[in-house]
Amino acid sequence: MSRESYSRKNDERVRESVAAIIATAFNDPRLRLVTVTSVRVNADRSVAEVYVSAAPEEYSDALAGLESAKGRIRSMLGKNLGWRHSPELRFQIDETVDLGERIAEVLSNIPPTLASGADDVDGADGAGDTSADSHEDAE
Numbered sequence: 722m723s724r725e726s727y728s729r730k731n732d733e734r735v736r737e738s739v740a741a742i743i744a745t746a747f748n749d750p751r752l753r754l755v756t757v758t759s760v761r762v763n764a765d766r767s768v769a770e771v772y773v774s775a776a777p778e779e780y781s782d783a784l785a786g787l788e789s790a791k792g793r794i795r796s797m798l799g800k801n802l803g804w805r806h807s808p809e810l811r812f813q814i815d816e817t818v819d820l821g822e823r824i825a826e827v828l829s830n831i832p833p834t835l836a837s838g839a840d841d842v843d844g845a846d847g848a849g850d851t852s853a854d855s856h857e858d859a860e
Contacts, residue, residue, distance in 0.1 A: 728762065735769050735808070736760040738801045742794050743787075751786030754779065758815040762808055769808040772815035780814050787812040 740757040754775055761770040775783040787794075791810050799807030
């Protein structure tokens with residue numbers, strides 16, 4: 722098994738475990754809508770960067786809730802994984818979901834004049850037509 726696939730498997734195991742712990746072991750309202758999007762565990766498994774998503778207006782509350790629960794999450798994670806040492810958890814907001822939503826919003830607000838202009842570039846006005854009709858004239 723290559724080092725890269727081993728690392729990815731560790732990342733996924735930690736992600737699944739942390740997500741399950743947050744979802745089931747805590748009643749903290751700050752953690753209610755937190756989603757673990759990805760995890761990166763370093764090579765010696767001493768540190769795990771945990772990327773989470775939440776509503777943008779709840780970023781600071783979510784991080785505060787995760788920081789207060791960090792010790793318990795780490796302890797439960799160690800038991801779930803069966804590793805000799807539990808990795809130090811470093812929580813970070815994953816803003817890629819928000820960025821994707823902003824891009825989709827911008828794209829949906831493109832004026833129709835710009836959207837139809839893209840068709841002209843592709844030859845929709847017939848100037849660059851190479852269909853069968855234009856070949857009939859050549860015969």
